[in-house]
Amino acid sequence: MRALIIIDVQNDFLTDGLLVVPEGEQIIPVLNNINHHFDVVVATKDWHPATHKSFARNHEDREVGEIVEVNEVPQILWPPHCVKESHGAEFPSDLNTEVIEKVFWKGTNEDIDDYSGFYDNEKLNDTGLHDFLQSKGVTEVYVAGIALDFCVKFTALDAKSLGYKTFMIEDASRGINYRPNDVQNAITDMKVSGIRVIKSYELEKVF
Ligand code: VGL
Ligand code: ZN
Secondary structure, three states: OEEEEEEOOOHHHOOOOOOOOOOHHHHHHHHHHHHHHOOEEEEEEEOEOOOOOOEHHHOOOOOOOOEEEEOOEEEEOEOOOOEOOOHHHOOOOOOOOOOOOEEEEEOOOOOOOOOOOOEOOOOOOEOOHHHHHHHOOOOEEEEEEEOHHHHHHHHHHHHHHOOOEEEEEEEEEEOOOOOOOHHHHHHHHHHHOOOEEEOOHHHHHHO
16 A cells, blocks of 8 residues: 655745745645555644744744753754644645545654654654554555654655655655755655655656
């Protein structure tokens, strides 16, 4: 069985959001066009309490982009984003969400961030995604969404280590590119780990 995992396609990462990912909205029609290729479609949502330690404003005298330690774990500081139950945390209205069988929540514990759809950054807790995919008999996962250089990358790397045949759909994903070449480096890291980086048109050829 083949699953599409849609990572963090949420208003705050799109134009007018609080942590804008360039061209983020361009992936919405791509996702809507490809979802029929999959046996299972799931999504993740970044879902932070307002007090989350990944927000620069929740530290004294710290700015966005700085790295601090939270319980001895390095944490990049972000603007506030995807606060649970806010408009920014919702799916954009033009994303076809009817096909999404289940949503997995990440970043819900204020003390630790979660870039992967499977576990938090220290792998202390899991989101239930692996168990769900196992229960559906999924062996191949296709990861797409936001941000290519953070949550898409870490989800794909975990999927690969969990033993799934793993693909990342490049044109159905966009990155933050906080430092120049972050997206290119993320793509290289994924390829080196054995993840196949594909374009959405290739799905037409395969299935
Ligand atoms: C993300 C930074 C902070 C992501 C989430 O979805 O890639 N990036 N929170
Ligand atoms: Zn976040």
